[in-house]
Amino acid sequence: xxxxxxxxxxxxxxxxxxxxxxxxxxxxxxxxxxxxxxxxxxxxxxxxxxxxxxxxxxxxxxxxxxxxxxxxxxxxxxxxxxxxxxxxxxxxxxxxxxxxxxxxxxxxxxxxxxxxxxxxxxxxxxxxxxxxxxxxxxxxxxxxxxxxxxxxxxxxxxxxxxxxxxxxxxxxxxxxxxxxxxxxxxxxxxxxxxxxxxxxxxxxxxxxxxxxxxxxxxxxxxxxxxxxxxxxxxxxxxxxxxxxxxxxxxxxxxxxxxxxxxxxxxxxxxxxxxxxxxxxxxxxx
Numbered sequence: 185x186x187x188x189x190x191x192x193x194x195x196x197x198x199x200x201x202x203x204x205x206x207x208x209x210x211x212x213x214x215x216x217x218x219x220x221x222x223x224x225x226x227x228x229x230x231x232x233x234x235x236x237x238x239x240x241x242x243x244x245x246x247x248x249x250x251x252x253x254x255x256x257x258x259x260x261x262x263x264x265x266x267x268x269x270x271x272x273x274x275x276x277x278x279x280x281x282x283x284x285x286x287x288x289x290x291x292x293x294x295x296x297x298x299x300x301x302x303x304x305x306x307x308x309x310x311x312x313x314x315x316x317x318x319x320x321x322x323x324x325x326x327x328x329x330x331x332x333x334x335x336x337x338x339x340x341x342x343x344x345x346x347x348x349x350x351x352x353x354x355x356x357x358x359x360x361x362x363x364x365x366x367x368x369x370x371x372x373x374x375x376x377x378x379x380x381x382x383x384x385x386x387x388x389x390x391x392x393x394x395x396x397x398x399x400x401x402x403x404x405x406x407x408x409x410x411x412x413x414x415x416x417x418x419x420x421x422x423x424x425x426x427x428x429x430x431x432x433x434x435x436x437x438x439x440x441x442x443x444x445x446x447x448x449x450x451x452x453x454x455x456x457x458x459x460x461x462x463x464x465x466x467x468x469x
Contacts, residue, residue, distance in 0.1 A: 187407030189291050190420075194411040196283050196291075197234065203227040203279045207272070219272040222263025226280025229255035230287070241346035245446045249288050256280020294424060297441040300402035302426070308434040311397035313368060313390035316377055321390075323397070327434035330463045331364040332454055335398060335423040338371040339379055340413050344425060347448045348379070348387075354451045355385040363429075363458060364388060370395045372417045398423040403441075429457055437461035 204227040210220035230252050236242065260276035267273075301309050311323050334351065336344035348367060355365060365387040369376060373391050380389045398404045408422040425445055429438040438457035440449045 185295070186405040190407055190409055190411045192286070192291055196230075196287060199279050199283065200227055200231040200234070203275055204231055207275070210272075217266055219263040219267035219270065222259040222261070222266065223272045223276040223280075224259070225262060226256040226259030226276035229259070229280060230284050237342045237346075241342075241349050243343060243346040243350050243448045244450075247444055247447055249284070252284045252288065253281045256284055292444050292446050294405075294443050294445070297424065297443060298402065299439065299441065302401055302403075302428055302436055302439045302441070304436055304439065306436050308430050308436060309400050311400045313392055313397060314373070315391075316373070316380060316389055318373075324434065326364070326366060326388075327430050327432065329362055329364050329432050330458065331366050331430050332358065333366045333368065333426075333428050333430065335368045335392075335401075335403060335426040337408070337422040337425065338369050338418055339375050340410070340416065340418060341445075343446060343448065345379075347425075349383075350451055352383045352385050352387060354454075355383075355387060358454070358458075359385075361458065361463075363463070366390060368392050368397065368423075370398065370419055370422065375417065392423070395419070395421050395423060401426070427454075429454065429461070429463075431461060431463055437463070 204224060207220040207223035207227060211218045211224055214220060233249070233252060237245075256276065257280065259280050260273050263272040263276050308323055308327060312320050313323070313326075314320050332351070334348065336348060339345065351365060358365060367387055368390045370392045376389050376391055380387075392398055395404045403424045403426045404421055405424050406421050408424075409418050409420045414420060425442055425448065427440045427449055428436055431437050438454070438461070440453070442448060
């Protein structure tokens with residue numbers, strides 16, 4: 185299923201760009217009152233959404249994004265009102281309504297994710313990760329203190345990047361309470377080094393070669409990388425976005441297995457979990 189989704193998202197983005205370019209050309213060079221203006225409205229709505237999440241850090245959106253197919257439908261109505269049924273209306277309905285609905289209610293959502301080894305109270309399984317310095321560390325070496333673990337898909341994912349930026353803004357507050365922040369991805373080491381250099385806080389970045397750790401934790405999306413991203417050095421298999429907290433010693437005290445990649449937990453949720461687990465005091469500085 186993840187492989188089908190990888191093809192879909194690449195095809196969806198390609199269709200949006202193509203429909204926007206063609207409809208803009210037809211509108212600008214066609215007769216006055218061209219129905220392609222409606223098609224342009226329908227295609228531009230989802231295209232601008234993707235442009236926004238890539239340009240403006242956006243760690244979460246509403247789950248259903250009803251405005252997107254609504255604007256697509258409005259564009260189709262405009263095209264129909266100008267020229268009646270025809271190709272502009274069909275294209276508007278396809279790229280502005282049908283494909284956005286598929287994106288929102290199928291592509292964005294994961295099947296129900298079993299907790300597996302990440303169940304509350306379970307000890308963190310033993311696995312290895314590679315640090316930016318090339319050293320291999322066992323998970324048991326990373327649990328001397330409470331830790332917030334973030335498994336992210338890679339630099340290519342705008343929601344993952346926005347989530348990491350948001351956590352970085354909370355770093356000093358969490359560090360002051362004795363909590364480490366550990367960021368894990370299977371992406372090439374060079375990509376992770378580039379990402380680490382964007383932040384002026386010493387969060388710890390790790391590479392999960394071949395998704396070995398993610399596999400042990402049961403959070404791998406086989407073939408989940410959008411089709412075509414492989415040319416940038418990314419592996420086709422990616423982890424499902426996952427955040428969990430371990431107490432000193434490795435006991436899991438919090439886990440977020442989001443079922444929608446566009447909806448990530450709020451940072452305040454991490455503090456509440458640390459407080460509930462007794463790892464920090466309520467009202468601690």
